[in-house]
Amino acid sequence: MSPETTNVQLGGGLTVSPLGFGGMALTPVYGEVDPAESLKTLHHAVDAGISFLDTADIYGAGDNEELIAKLLKDRRDEVQLATKFGIVGNPRDGYTDVRGDAAYVTQAAEASLRRLGTDFIDLYYMHRRDLRVPIVETVEAMAELVRAGKVRHLGLSEVTAEELKEANAVHPISAVQSEWSIWSRDVERNVVPTAAELGVGFVPYSPLGRGFLTGTVSADQLGENDFRHRIPRFADGALDSNQAVVAAVRAVAAELSESTGRDATPAQVALAWLFAQGRRLQLSVVPIPGTRKPHRIDENLGALSLELSAAQLDVLDGAAYAVVGSRSADPTWVSQGRE
Secondary structure, eight states: OOTTOOOEEOGGGOEEOSSOEEGGGGSTTSSOOOHHHHHHHHHHHHHTTOOEEEOOTTGGGGHHHHHHHHHHHHHGGGOEEEEEEOEEEETTTEEEEEOOOHHHHHHHHHHHHHHHTOSOEEEEEEOSOOTTSOHHHHHHHHHHHHHTTSEEEEEEESOOHHHHHHHHHHSOEEEEEEEOBTTBOGGGTTHHHHHHHHTOEEEEESTTTTTGGGTOOOGGGSOTTOGGGGSGGGSHHHHHHTHHHHHHHHHHHHHHHHHHSSOOOHHHHHHHHHHHHHHHHTSOBOOOOOOSOHHHHHHHHGGGGOOOOHHHHHHHHHHGGGOOSOSSSSGGGSGGGTO
16 A cells, blocks of 8 residues: 555544455355465455455354454454454355344354454444344444443444434444445435435445456356356346446546556446545545455555546446346345335
8 A cells, every 4th residue: 555545534433444355255255265365365455554354254154254363363453353243144055034133243243253363343333234123222232342342333234324323323333334336326325425424434345346347257257156146237138238337437447547657447447436436425435345366455456546537437427327237136135125
């Protein structure tokens, strides 16, 4: 990370690197992984200046937290650690439930702390909303973890604007995490403005469209066990139609490369668009792209010094209208279906 790059403050005084790292890619959701190579990738991310690491207890049924624990063993003071609770089951077999009851919050936190080998979690997210439990009950239990010193800050994932307001009235929320990218903009209608109003930071997951916006994904490249087969916009017909979105991103990357004399990639353009959105919508935005390859981390960091013109932003904004298919097979699984 370049020396002029400054850290970003999310809500509640939580300060993190301006780009984070999403750990889900280091579990077998997009295909098989090599744990040794995954650990090298994590170390490279921290070496490069990425201090904000994101995981969840469901990733690899706890394996991802145990992988990150190996890095934390010697580098805990270099990292702001986020993990999540609430989704029950094994991703390979399908999720079985969502739980937000107070007893489960405590149980899940203790299990994550054990797997991570740490005394505290910097940012603890409710991964998904348990609609059977009032959100205030879940957040009250999370707040107890803060008072006990086991958690420093609280976050919510895929909540509606009203759910965010209810939760923030119980305890300050430092960050909302939801899918947000050039081709997933539904959060801009309600959740993003509410986060800006409350001073809550925003952490976009899948900021590269689960790899699609990099221009490297096609239907014939997805392995049999690839999680993306379950997502409507990755269905064969939709994926072909959605190449129009990639074409817009590629066009801006090519224009930037020509005008600046430096190679700008589609991934960098997609991330630079999110940073620009944060400025336009007046809230702190820290994307968490994941990758298995160290050189992709370096590529992603290049987005921090990329400036998009007003005309380029117009092109990328317009690309959202070309998207075919929902970002989730079950819209109620994400905020989009409950707004």
